[in-house]
Amino acid sequence: MRTLNLRNVPDDVVRRLEKLAALQGTSVNSLAARELSNASRRADNPQLPAALPDLQVDIAGLVDDLADQRGMR
Template identity: 45%
Template sequence: MRLTLYIRYVPDDIAERLERLASRAGLPLSTFALQELSESARRADNAELLQALPSFEIDPAELLEVLRQSRAEH
């Protein structure tokens, strides 16, 4: 099922910016806005995925030393 979304009370500066960006992309405003909303929704999913990853405590000094050693070997 598709949903029709209406956005009211969009500030003038935001509306003008979106219209300008849509025009540059050669797209109707509604198509451009849908692409931007879709991208925003994907980024939200990425944040959840990143938070679910295990966290490792890494000493920055130790990491730098390993990098130095690796570079010295090559």
């Protein structure tokens, strides 16, 4: 296996990775390697996004509704 060093990872990302790793009882390195492995599989399936159905979701409306709901907290 090769070694990959990541630079300029935002502090909030590192904190969330540490939290996820702790919840799963694993190291940040193991968690990051697994997540990168899963994400890299998209390269093997370039046609996958084109095969997904268009659900005709109104993105602007969805964002507006979400903002409204967050304002109600």
